[in-house]
Amino acid sequence: MLIGATVDEKEEFRAIASAQLNRLYATARRLVGDEAEDVVQEALMKAYQNFGQLHDRGAAPAWLMRILVNSCRDRGRARSREPVEVDLDEVEEFSLYRKIAYEDPFPYSDSLHLDFLQRFGKEDVTEVLLLLPEIYRVPLVLVHMQGYATKEVAKLLGVPLGTVLARLHRGRKLFEKTMWDYAEANDLLKEGVR
């Protein structure tokens, strides 16, 4: 409960939070999968309890997102799926484009690479993201799926810009490799499936 909050403050918080629900939920879905709704509730509660300390109300959307991301990270650390083993050298050299061309999973296709991507539904993308270590998943989702600038992500996570850029670089390569491994493990490479 927001101790000593005025009716106006409560209404202001509700209005700000309501306007951000879609964005918060979409981000949480990509970061924690099925636990998104619980994490959004948790983040809203934390935000509500600390709303009085937020003096720049114009910064409320970014502030809410920071609380959500931290809640997702806490949840991810506590209950993460078995993350993929990361061989950074192997990941660095991996090219999904070449892997698809070399393995040629759909020999009758004249748009092999696009066909590969089209095998992935939104649930598959979420599953692939959840297989990535959290330090790579978070910047990838915030930059490439939620449209944040790398500088904003650095501020939001409280790490140097160089750290975000390095994690983003590895995260993207790792995402490519994990997509391939996931496709192999889940029969997405069979002709006629999906």
Place this chain on the structure above:
Amino acid sequence: MITCSDAVRQLWDYLDGAVEESDRRAIEEHLEVCQRCCGEVEFSNELRAFLTTHAFEDLPGDAKVRLTSFLDEM
């Protein structure tokens, strides 16, 4: 002239405009003569668009009702 491996390693960063000027020139010189890496660039762009199109997921109606009630009860 850089190798394909060097170019591939930097492609996403190149597309972000996040490489040094000298690296950008080296990648572009490589792309002028390497058709395979041009395919890599095209695919990297498709993959970026793919991530964007898989970003937004509508808040399901029942979850929206629950979260709105949660806010109302605060």
